[in-house]
Amino acid sequence: MGRLSVNLCGIPLENPVIPASGTFGYGYEYAELYDINCLGTFSFKGTTKEPRFGNPTPRIAECTSGMINAVGLQNPGVEKVISEELPKLKTCFHKPVMANISGFGVEEYAYTCEKLDKEEQVGWLEVNVSCPNVHGGGMSFGTDPKAAAEVTAAVKKVTTKPVIVKLSPNVTDIVSIAKACEDAGADGISLINTMLGMRIDLRTRKPIIANKMGGFSGSAIFPVAVRMVYQVANAVKIPVVGMGGVSCAEDVIEMMLAGATAVEVGAANLVNPYICKEIIEQLPAVMDKYRINTLSEIIGGVK
Amino acid sequence: MKQSVFTILGNTALTDTVFQMVLQGDTSAITAPGQFVNIKLDGLYLRRPISVCDLCGDKLTIVYKAVGKGTETMSQMQAGEKLDVLTGLGNGYDMTLSGNDPVLLGGGVGVPPMYLLAKRLLAQGKNVSVILGFNTASEIFYEEEFKKLGADVTVTTVDGSYGIKGFVTDALQSMEYSYFYTCGPEPMLKAVYKASKTSGQMSFEKRMGCGFGACMGCSCKTITGYKRICKEGPVMQKEEILWED
Numbered sequence: 001m002g003r004l005s006v007n008l009c010g011i012p013l014e015n016p017v018i019p020a021s022g023t024f025g026y027g028y029e030y031a032e033l034y035d036i037n038c039l040g041t042f043s044f045k046g047t048t049k050e051p052r053f054g055n056p057t058p059r060i061a062e063c064t065s066g067m068i069n070a071v072g073l074q075n076p077g078v079e080k081v082i083s084e085e086l087p088k089l090k091t092c093f094h095k096p097v098m099a100n101i102s103g104f105g106v107e108e109y110a111y112t113c114e115k116l117d118k119e120e121q122v123g124w125l126e127v128n129v130s131c132p133n134v135h136g137g138g139m140s141f142g143t144d145p146k147a148a149a150e151v152t153a154a155v156k157k158v159t160t161k162p163v164i165v166k167l168s169p170n171v172t173d174i175v176s177i178a179k180a181c182e183d184a185g186a187d188g189i190s191l192i193n194t195m196l197g198m199r200i201d202l203r204t205r206k207p208i209i210a211n212k213m214g215g216f217s218g219s220a221i222f223p224v225a226v227r228m229v230y231q232v233a234n235a236v237k238i239p240v241v242g243m244g245g246v247s248c249a250e251d252v253i254e255m256m257l258a259g260a261t262a263v264e265v266g267a268a269n270l271v272n273p274y275i276c277k278e279i280i281e282q283l284p285a286v287m288d289k290y291r292i293n294t295l296s297e298i299i300g301g302v303k
Numbered sequence: 304m305k306q307s308v309f310t311i312l313g314n315t316a317l318t319d320t321v322f323q324m325v326l327q328g329d330t331s332a333i334t335a336p337g338q339f340v341n342i343k344l345d346g347l348y349l350r351r352p353i354s355v356c357d358l359c360g361d362k363l364t365i366v367y368k369a370v371g372k373g374t375e376t377m378s379q380m381q382a383g384e385k386l387d388v389l390t391g392l393g394n395g396y397d398m399t400l401s402g403n404d405p406v407l408l409g410g411g412v413g414v415p416p417m418y419l420l421a422k423r424l425l426a427q428g429k430n431v432s433v434i435l436g437f438n439t440a441s442e443i444f445y446e447e448e449f450k451k452l453g454a455d456v457t458v459t460t461v462d463g464s465y466g467i468k469g470f471v472t473d474a475l476q477s478m479e480y481s482y483f484y485t486c487g488p489e490p491m492l493k494a495v496y497k498a499s500k501t502s503g504q505m506s507f508e509k510r511m512g513c514g515f516g517a518c519m520g521c522s523c524k525t526i527t528g529y530k531r532i533c534k535e536g537p538v539m540q541k542e543e544i545l546w547e548d
Contacts, residue, residue, distance in 0.1 A: 271513075
């Protein structure tokens, strides 16, 4: 066990750094740049039962210290992910990978999870009930404790691997939703997905994003993420994966002090494709500075 | 793709709003004309994608229009300052299809990527014609640079204040050519698509998140499937283009 190692739902991670879904594709764009086996794991692009093109463009708007995206779950569908993406992923990443799943109905979530659960390289199923960019799906499941619990229970029934439910911050009471998922059998909670945001072009007076609204991410949302991770970690017994604006080794430590067992890094990858590798390399020195011996000892260590 | 630090050697105004920046650094990842670089600027979250205009050893030239916060910041930068740049992005133009008499059409800030392409095609002994389209005489840049390369240059202006009055397609009509390459605003690309008598390639622009294929921010539909402008593009073959409206 190294200084950086943690255990996420029974699977050891060499370090807690995990590129977040939707910012890391299926890994190989980044594998061109560095050996991605240095990562704890990564959460691959959100996968649905059917192939999806996603939303019209523009899908991206810049903000102060962040960005808004409304990609809308573009992905080739679970069959192709299994037949084409996972074999490619396997050539550049040799650790258990986190499969990220989205859906438009309880049965659909269960179908996709069941398929991916059978894939040898999949270590965890991260069930996204929080995508703000698709209508009639995604976030609508994550804003209602009952619906979130239903999805969780349905997925648990057909899978054997740890199920981590990814929650939306666009709710009034995050704790009730996290608890509902825990009660329904979730093995872990990850949060926060993006915050619903909007930008307007002053020249055209139209929303910059074709979908009008989108998910706000980037370093600007970090304090909101720390707060929500803290609230959830204090309310549930299952591990919490913290994310939202994490951009440096200090942020990883702060997120862990708030209660995160592992930490996902999202938008920062899009700006600096080496960010996760750099964070992992910088962690030991930052730990020394704050007299931290091992990362696992600081989880939830905020006083 | 490569991330490296470039040093600004020069940054000069070509017109009121268009600037030429020469950068020095590791250009080894740039493999084709029509590729772009993605520049990190202090205080701005996302990088700025800018097409490669010229390449000479470790010297990279970009020509950009100051239209927003990012490009305005760039326009004020001085020689000696450093920039964090991702290089070797996008597919670039395929020069193997040019035939002997290719025509290159650039409109406004679509002109710069035509420069390295013209240079490379001329080096292969091709008979290169270039049509540069601008709104008005005061916006013209790089006419002399293309002439110095040895290309046959035609300039069009929408208001007729210089060269042929009209659009690049007005100049194209009377020409004989084996193939076309183009870059410019989308209405111009559509016009070239309709007016061209041969096959060709066109470079597209879209708002990007990462610029290297990870975020799916710049996807588009084509006849041959979904493509990312930043990764499978920005250059598309005429035959695969599916106009969205």
